[in-house]
Amino acid sequence: MLQWLRQIESRKQILTSHESFCIEQAHDFIDTNNDGNISVSELQEVLSKYHIDETSLTGLKQLIETMNKDPDMEISLSKFKEYVTPILKHSGKSYLPR
Secondary structure, eight states, X not given: OHHHHHHHHHHHHHHHHSTTOOHHHXXXXXXXXXXXXXXXXXXXXXXXXXXXXXXXXXXXXXXXXXXXXXXXXXXXHHHHHHHHSOHHHHXXXXXXXX
8 A cells, every 4th residue: 555655656757747737727627527526527538648558447447446426426626636637736745654
């Protein structure tokens, strides 16, 4: 579990380190129906389009459950920001043990 969390944190660091990366634009890009939330089907469509793993419906539901505990299974912009922003950017230090 700890190794998995480190891998996620590492990917967040890489993603947000790109000068052109904007969390709001990423959310809007995935939110194809422009309702302000990312649904399982919207996420599945984008991941599949760009040949990114984790395109099984079960895996996507688990990912969204990790990001958002709402029963509607959608990700708001605030939850997306919270999940995508690396721990270091939230707090100034990492809480993941070495």
